[in-house]
Amino acid sequence: MYKLYFKRVFDILFATLGLIFLSPFLIIIAIWIKLSSKGALFYTQKRVGRDFKEFDIYKFRSMIVDADKKGPSVTSADDPRITKIGKLIRKTKIDELPQLLNVFKGDMSLVGPRPEVMKFVNQKKDEYKKVLTVRPGITDNAAIEFRDEEMIMSGYEDKEKAYIDIILPQKIELYYSYIENISFFNDIKLLLKTLKVL
Template sequence: MRKWNDLPEYMQIDEVKPYYELVSHRKFSLLLKRIFDIVMSLVLIVLLLIPMLVISLLIVCDSRGGVFYRQERVTRYGKHFKIFKFRTMVSNADKIGAHVTANNDSRITKIGAKLRGARLDELPQVFNVLTGDMSFVGTRPEAVRYVEKYSGAMWATLLMPAGITSEASILYKDEAELLENADDADIVYVDQVLPTKMEYNLKSLREFSFVGDIKTMLRTVIAVIK
């Protein structure tokens, strides 16, 4: 953990301070969390290498464009990084529509729809976990344009690395359906979806523990299987 005075100025506010004090007193859990991330990401990279190669070939055969989608996201302490995801939409999709995606989004490819349904598009993020930009469990990394809309306690979510999954991801797994009939998906996301997700994220931050992270990962596996 950084010292309080070393945090970005926009995070040094009264609403963030209680979360900072709570997380800073759980250093052992933070250590276990990082050790687990390193070991498990290495194991998964080896085990998933062939499946990821197969998925890559399917993406290339299905539509024009690269295999990966790399968008700038925000993680711990406001650091910007490029996230790894399998491309599930047409090339340059973020330039021809919203940064959030509804189920009826015409930009989604045939293979992309299957990957998104089973969350297989998230697999390459094990590389982000290995580098430390992400963790297996944590607040989903938002695009820069949405982080700029944060206010108050929302900034506390940047005290921890962004995650592949979270309680908010499980409970809000049907987010795309909520945006399906929106006239402006970006506005609906910022005004309605993001605040609700943040309530779950902040609750998870208050209850953070290494054991809690393991439980969230197991709940994610069950949710995906269902």
Template sequence: MTEEKRTFYFVMKRIIDVIFSLIGLIITLPVIVVFSILIKLETPGPVFFLQERVGLNGRYFTIIKLRSMGADAEKNGAKWAEKNDPRVTKIGAFIRKTRIDEIPQLWNVLVGEMSLVGPRPERPMFTAQFNDEIPGFVERLKVKPGITGWAQINGGYDISPREKFTLDKYYIQHISPSLDLKIVIKTVIVCLTGNGAR
């Protein structure tokens, strides 16, 4: 992709992000309200989960998600999510499988901190740790992080940092409108059917 095409791509991507995040927030508001009530009924604590993440060019921002774990999930310190994570609640397991927990991040997209498609943003401590263990890990910060991405549709929550980086690197090297569209379509299928979600 030439520099001119790359610039046009990112401008158009931002326009699409704004339009679809705004429409998405309006359409999914009832879903957010319903699951907010269910989360509150199942476990005490806040409905939304706020956490500092690392975005484009290393800038920090606060990510917004529906809480899928108990409010005291990290009382013993930060921990990398794993398969069949015991910290995940019953409602949490469902909203993670269907990606409903990610919906509030449409706000992060609307304000320009994230994109609809891109590498998932990591926490500062994990970004630093993984960059020490996996050479080039911070290359993920060359593009804006996304709600969904190549690693999410091909891996899921429980893949290793090294596997995630390999998939994210593929996305960055082959970034294009067609690849973004492919990721979005696969994400919609996962959300509607649960197939492929991990």
């Protein structure tokens, strides 16, 4: 029952409260981004959601304009495309806060496997058949475990290959663990753990 109904009610309620209470802070961040670098306030990208349906994920822009055309799909901490404020909001995960809009719309859940781009999903399509039986989320145990992913990626020369062959399989195992143990109390625990590590 939680998986089908209560989880969605929980998402709508807390996404709405989050957007209301965080709105003054979000406005300050938005002004800071616009004053510090050229380009749009938000960055949108196609990600793969439940049942392999693509949606536009929202983030505060943390990189230069057209960054996705000027480098690899995987980002490392030393990526020159990241703006000065981008380094801060990426490290603290503030850039992810606009995804509360994705949660409100129903593209995502507060807690669930992090959504990937189709390019990487296609590399592990059989494994993703199970992962994408649930809505992707803003946080989960993989997001917590790999919160310093950009630093990890800095150690690899071929970042995309390292992500596909080393990082992604570990994430998928954690996604499976979440799905197999999904519950209201586990979601609350993961949200509190996320706040703690941030």
